[in-house]
Every structure is written in C-alpha cells, then in structure tokens.
Amino acid sequence: MILCITEKPSVAKDIASILGANVRRDGYYEGGDYKVTWTYGHLCTLKEPADYTDLWKRWSLGALPMIPPKFGIKLIEQDSIIRQFKVIESLIAEASQVINCGDAGQEGELIQRWVMQKANCHCPVSRLWISSLTDESIKEGFQSLKPQQEFDNLYFAGLSRAIGDWVLGMNATRLYSLKYSVPGKVLSIGRVQTPTLALIVQRHHEIANFVPEDFWELKTTYREVVFNATSGRFKSSDEATEALNKIKDALFVVKEVTEKKGKESPQRLFDLTSLQVECNKRWGWTADDTLRLIQSLYEKKVTTYPRVDTTYLSDDIYPKVPDILKRMTPYANLTASILGKKLPKSKKVFDNSKVTDHHAIIPTGQAPTSLVGDERKLYHLIALRFISAFYPDCEFMTTTVMGDAGGVGFKATGKVIVEPGWRIVYESDKSSADEQSEDKILPPFTIGESGPHEPSLLKKMTQPPKYYTEGTLLRAMESAGKTVDDEELRDAMKENGIGRPSTRAAIIETLFKRRYIYRERKNIMASQAGIDLIATINEELLKSAKLTGLWENKLRRIERGEYKAADFIAELKSMVEEIVINVLSDNSSRKIEIIEEDIYHGKAVYRRTHKRQIQPLYSRYRSRKERSLHHKRNRCYGR
Numbered sequence: 282m283i284l285c286i287t288e289k290p291s292v293a294k295d296i297a298s299i300l301g302a303n304v305r306r307d308g309y310y311e312g313g314d315y316k317v318t319w320t321y322g323h324l325c326t327l328k329e330p331a332d333y334t335d336l337w338k339r340w341s342l343g344a345l346p347m348i349p350p351k352f353g354i355k356l357i358e359q360d361s362i363i364r365q366f367k368v369i370e371s372l373i374a375e376a377s378q379v380i381n382c383g384d385a386g387q388e389g390e391l392i393q394r395w396v397m398q399k400a401n402c403h404c405p406v407s408r409l410w411i412s413s414l415t416d417e418s419i420k421e422g423f424q425s426l427k428p429q430q431e432f433d434n435l436y437f438a439g440l441s442r443a444i445g446d447w448v449l450g451m452n453a454t455r456l457y458s459l460k461y462s463v464p465g466k467v468l469s470i471g472r473v474q475t476p477t478l479a480l481i482v483q484r485h486h487e488i489a490n491f492v493p494e495d496f497w498e499l500k501t502t503y504r505e506v507v508f509n510a511t512s513g514r515f516k517s518s519d520e521a522t523e524a525l526n527k528i529k530d531a532l533f534v535v536k537e538v539t540e541k542k543g544k545e546s547p548q549r550l551f552d553l554t555s556l557q558v559e560c561n562k563r564w565g566w567t568a569d570d571t572l573r574l575i576q577s578l579y580e581k582k583v584t585t586y587p588r589v590d591t592t593y594l595s596d597d598i599y600p601k602v603p604d605i606l607k608r609m610t611p612y613a614n615l616t617a618s619i620l621g622k623k624l625p626k627s628k629k630v631f632d633n634s635k636v637t638d639h640h641a642i643i644p645t646g647q648a649p650t651s652l653v654g655d656e657r658k659l660y661h662l663i664a665l666r667f668i669s670a671f672y673p674d675c676e677f678m679t680t681t682v683m684g685d686a687g688g689v690g691f692k693a694t695g696k697v698i699v700e701p702g703w704r705i706v707y708e709s710d711k712s713s714a715d716e717q718s719e720d721k722i723l724p725p726f727t728i729g730e731s732g733p734h735e736p737s738l739l740k741k742m743t744q745p746p747k748y749y750t751e752g753t754l755l756r757a758m759e760s761a762g763k764t765v766d767d768e769e770l771r772d773a774m775k776e777n778g779i780g781r782p783s784t785r786a787a788i789i790e791t792l793f794k795r796r797y798i799y800r801e802r803k804n805i806m807a808s809q810a811g812i813d814l815i816a817t818i819n820e821e822l823l824k825s826a827k828l829t830g831l832w833e834n835k836l837r838r839i840e841r842g843e844y845k846a847a848d849f850i851a852e853l854k855s856m857v858e859e860i861v862i863n864v865l866s867d868n869s870s871r872k873i874e875i876i877e878e879d880i881y882h883g884k885a886v887y888r889r890t891h892k893r894q895i896q897p898l899y900s901r902y903r904s905r906k907e908r909s910l911h912h913k914r915n916r917c918y919g920r
Contacts, residue, residue, distance in 0.1 A: 284376035285317040285409075286369065286393060288383045291580055292414065293319040296382060299419050308368030316376075318369050320383075324362050325354045325395035327447050342459050346452045346861045348854055352444055354395050370400040381429060382409045385638060386588050387840065388783060390432055391439035408432055410638075413585040413645045435638075438840035445832070445853045446472050452857045453823060456864050461817050463874050468814060469795045470823065472832070473780040474788050475815075478797050478807070479824035480757050482815040484749055485807040491745035497521035498741060501691060503533040503734040506723055508684055508691035518740075524689055525738050531687035533734035535726050538682050543696075545675040546629055547703040549592040550641035551666055553782035554759050556587075559662065561752035565803055566655075568751050568786035574659050575642065581656075583649045584663055586639045588783035593635040594643070599626055602671070608646035612664055615706055619671045630670050643667045665706050672703035682726050686734060695723035748804035751789060758785050761830030777830035813873045820860050 285300070287293040293310060297303065302312035309318035330337035333349045356366055373379060379402055383393035397406065406429040411422040453470035462468045499510040499521060515521035549555070556575060560566040566574075575587040602624055606616045644667055649660045676699045684691040698704070749757065758779040780788055789805075792798045797811030807815075818824050832853075838844035 282376050283315050283378045283380065284372050285315060285380045285382045286396065287317065287319045288322060288389055288392060289580070290319045290321075292382065293317045295414060295416075295582075296419060299416060299423075308365055309372060316372055317382075318372055319365070320369070320392060320396055321362060321365065323392055323395075324357060324366050324369075325392075325399050326357055327443055328353045328355050330451060340455050340459055342456070342865065345456055346448075346854075346857045347455075348448065348452075348857070352447070354399060356399065366396070366399070369396060373397065373400045373402045373404075376402075376404050378404055379406045380409055380423075380426065381406055384588070385410045385412065385586060386783065387435055387439040387442070387781070388588075390435045391443065394436050411586075412639050414580065414582045415645045415647055418645070434840050434842045437846040438836050441839055441846040441849045442836055444850055445836075448850070448853050448857055449823075453860065456861055457814075457817070460864055460867070461871055461873050463872055466874065468873060469791075469797075470818075471788075471791070473784070473829060474791050474795075475818070475824050476779055476826045476829040477754070477758060477788055478792055478811050479815050480754070480826055481749055481792075481798055481805055482807045482812050484746060485812060488745045488748065493742045493744070496741055496743065498739045499524050499528075499689070499736070500739065501528065501533065501686060501734045501736040503684065503732065504724060504726075506682075506693050506721075508533075508682075508693045508734075511683075511690035511692050521738055525736055527687040528689050528734075529687075529736050532731045533684055533686045533691070534731040535728055536683045536685050536690075538680070538726050538728055541679045541681070542699075543677050543679055545677065545702075546627075547669045547672060547674070548666060550594065550630065550643060550670055551663060552589050552592050552641055553587055554590065554755050554785070555592065556642060556663070557786065558752040558755055560659065561750060561755075561803075563662075564655075564658070567789075568755055569790050570655075571659070572783075572786045574655055577656060578652070578660055578663075581649075581651055582647045583645055583652065583660055585641075585643055585645060587642055588781075589639045589642060590782045591636050591639070592641050593632045594630055594640045595633050595636040596631050598640060599624075599631055605644060605646040606668070606671075608648075609644060609664060609668070610648070612668060615665075615668050619668075624671050625673075627670075669703040669706040672706060673700070675702040675704050676700040680723050682723060686736070693723060695721045697722055748801075748806060750803045751805060754789065754805055755785055757826075758788075761826045777827075777834050779826055779829050779833065781833075810873060817871055817873060819867075820863060822856055823860065 285293075285296055287296060297310035297312070297315070297317040300312070300315045300317065302310040302315045302317050304311050309316050311317075328349075330347050332353070332355060333347075336344055337347050356363060379397065381390075381393045381397070383389035407426040408429050408431065409419075409422045410427055410432075411418045449472045450470060453475075454467065457468045457470055458466070494516075495518075497515040497518065497520075499512070499515065501508050501510075510524070512524070515524065551559070553572070553575070557566075557568040557571045560571040561568070572587070575584065578584040579587050603620060606620055609616060642663060644660070644664050649657065652660055678697045678699050680695050680697070682693045684693075701708075747753075759782075761777050761779055779785075792811070793800075796808055797814065799806055799808055815824055822828055832849075835844050835849050839846050839849060
C-alpha cells in the first residue's frame, strides 16, 4: 500500500480523487493501491522545557540558560490532533511507501518530517513537489516524484529555524521576564519579533525627537506653467526675500527646451511580500488578511503557491503561459491582443537564476467562479499584473524647460504618454494604484521667448518620517530595516531580510497580541511597554535588524547546502550564554509593566470577537451614553 500524507483535508480530497482513492474512511481516503491521509498543519512541536527536566518547570534565573543536550519533538496536546496522528501512525505501519504531499516549502517539509519521525516511519519516502493544486499540476507531480533525500537541506533549514527560535525565545523570555518584569507578567522576546519591534520603536523616536525647520520655496508661473527655482530650498526668510525681489520686476526668459524619450517596463509579478504591501496600500488589509486570502485562492486552485519570495518565473513556465492566458476567459478582451502574436520572453519575467523552489504568484488558468468578496478583488489584482507582464513597455516623452528671471534659474518638467503599452490593462481598473498618474503636459515653448510672470514665495516646514504602516513595515523587514525603492536592489537584500515571507504576518500579529504595538488607523505605533522593552535590551544581537538578517542569510545557506545546521545552532547557543551572563550582571532595578491603558492612552481596551463585533475587555464608563461616546471615539482601536 502507498500512503500519501497531505497538510490539509481539502488537499487530501483533491489528491485522492486523482489517484482513484474515492472511499472515505475515518481520517483517510482509500482506493486501489493508495491511501491518502492528512495533518492539520503542525501536529508536532519541539518539547517544552519541562519535558526535559523538572529543574526547568519553574522559572528561575539560576536554571538559565536552558539548552537540551538533544532536542526532541512531541504531539500537540489536542484531542483532534492526537486522534488524527493515531490514524497516520497506523497507516504508516502498513505502508510499503510514503509520499510526502505537504506544502512545497520549508515549513511544509518540517511539518511532514516531524510527523513521520514521531510515527516511526522506516519505509521509502518520496516527495510530491508542485506549485499549484490544479489537477494537471498534481498529475505532473506524481509522474515526477523525487526522493526525499533531495530535500534534506530544506528540512535542516526548517529544523534550525525552529531550534534557533526555541533557544533564543525560551531563554530570553524567561531571562527578561524574571529580571525586568513585574511579578506574574511575561516579557516575550523572539529572534524575529524583537528586531521587528526595534524597527517600530526606532521610528517612534525619530518622529518624537524630530525638530521641524522652516524653509522657503521660490516658484513662478509663466504661461500657466509653474516653474521651480533650480537653487532649491532657502533656509532663511531674508535669503528667500532677496531672491524674490530679484525676479519680480524682471521678465521670464526661456533658455532651454529638451525632449527625451523614455520607457517604463511592466510592473514585476507578485511575490508574497509585494502582494501584502500592495493590498495594504490599496485596501488597508493586514499582512495576515492577505496571506489568509491568497492561501484560499491557492486551495481553490486559481493561483499558484503563495509563500514565495521571488517575482520571477522559471523558463519551463514560458510554454505554458499562452494556455493560461487563453483559459482566463473573463479577461479575453485584454489577452486577445497578446495571444495574436508570439509572447515576449523578457529577462525581467523569466529568469531561472532568480527562482529556487517556487516561481512568482500567478493565475493557474482555472476559472475563478467560486470566488467571493475580497477573494475576487485579490484574484483580479493578480490577474491584471500577470497579463500586463506580457504587454509592451509604456513609452513616454519627457519635456524639460529651463528659464531665467533676474539671474535666478527655473525649471519645469512634463511627461506625455506616447504609447501606453502595459498601462492599457489598467484603464478599466479605476481603483487601481497602477493607474496612469496625471503628469502635467507642457505647452510648446521656444528658446528665447520671454514675458511677464507671477512669482511666489512659499513658507514650509520639514516633515518627520512617517509611521510604519503594515505595508512599509513588511518592506523594512524584507530589507533588514533599510528603505529601498529599487526592485533589483531589494531582490539582492532579500537574503538578509528579517524572517521569511510566510512568517512575517504572524510576527506582526504576535507583536499586537503582546501589546508591544497597536494600530492608529493605518499606522503602527509602539506602546510604552514596547518602547521600554527595547530601551532595556542592551544586547544588539537581540534587537538589531541587520544582525538578525545575517542569521536569516545563514538559514538560506543551510537550505542550499552551503552552511551547516550544527554551526548555526552552536552559534546561537554561545550567543544565548553570553546574553544570560550580561543580563544577570545588570544591577539596575528597572521594571517594565504592560498596562492596557498605556497602549490606548488611558482609554478602555477593545478586541474583536469571532463575530467581528467590538466588545470592551473592561471599562470605567458607567452610563450607556458614556460607553457609546467612548466607542465612537476609539473605534480605530478595534482591530
């Protein structure tokens, strides 16, 4: 008997149908030579400290650091999980071969391997590795099953990540809670969550300590076109007024007119982070919202595997693209023009060197008939991005006019779209953030022409940095805290990003749950507890985005077989031992207290229930009128 183990019951049902295992049993399907069962995501986890020794049951500074001689796994103590594991265990005992059908990624590999280890699997194991759940993809995957050994490094990377998080999280959380928290309160420290919190706190201090400065901008209007002084900003009123006096009685003279052709390539395909950023910018969705929705689209077979960090497609996808476009019948009016000729094969879309396990997120060609609400919006976003990738570049003409008045230089720039190219795809998408911007179109100018003009002097103030939104925070995590707009440079920095695309949403949500951060409209704000925690942590290794990014780089190198998992774990163990010594040497009496009122500035705290209603956790408002007014005033804190 051949046993297939999937990560979800829904996937098991799809695979069982293709294999002819159509008889439903308790916890599995069977038919012919196959049986198909499933996990519910993680069935196993690393053992807790108390599972190793009684000395670690009680939180004590004297017991730190806690480093087991050998890490072990255990079943998660939940009735449904225990029941399903017994089914898997009995089926593995009967199997002549096991096919690992888990999600094709680091986390999916770890989930399945732990289950097979716990169930004492000794028979040969093959790996199903697919990028979408369409029937065609599953059939192709079963025709090219791979030996499990080919994915050992992927498993070692996932295991190293889990052990590293355990070593640092368990020890640092107990250490800082016992040393700096009030009795009974826990200060959560994590390998990824703490550097992420540090980014938010750093931005808080940059804004709080920002000192605005006045500056003046000199402009003039000639033939209804606004020209800006080429000298830039003036830092003093006297200097700005002097320049204004120079030009107000002089004629404006056109000195130079230049026209330059330009091209704008289609936007890159989506990886998970760019998709989460775009959805946050357009609709205010959280990273977790987007991940949940794109996972649903994947399971409904309309998009490919979502937990990816590349915006490229592999070369083997190129011959499949025309068929995908043809099957996207709701978009026939957009695909017709590109299907009538040979599709371009741009290096900005197809590049094997930029694709490892999975390619960018694209439609599968399956009809999106089962989608509703936000799922449909998300699919439409992905579909347009995919279609536009095969359209020509947008061509435009940039006109620059240089002028002079009273010896002061001025400049005006305008852009005219000559051939819209890929922007045609977005013409009907009026809500699209990709829609063509309204660049000003300049009238014809002649060198040497002159005439009266209307100068103006505008007083402005320098502005502080903006608070992170969930979208900009994801970008900062991706690039280890550096703000980078260039796509190619961002790609190069992904190796050193904080966390993985699939985990960043959960990390942000954890910081909300720990009450280290909170939302104020779309902005992410640091609570007083979060600020105090980062101020208390003196160990740069715990809070530096750059150093955490270097750890992530090592985990990626483990995945590629370029770095040893044992060296990574040994390095983390040494680091934790050093941190324990340094913190225990601190003789200060600092204490950090997480008070719900701190987060919300003395107002009652709210949470969303599963019915999406807002209910108070506690309130000092007695009358119905007071509660109503309070609710209206603080509704932005409900998420």
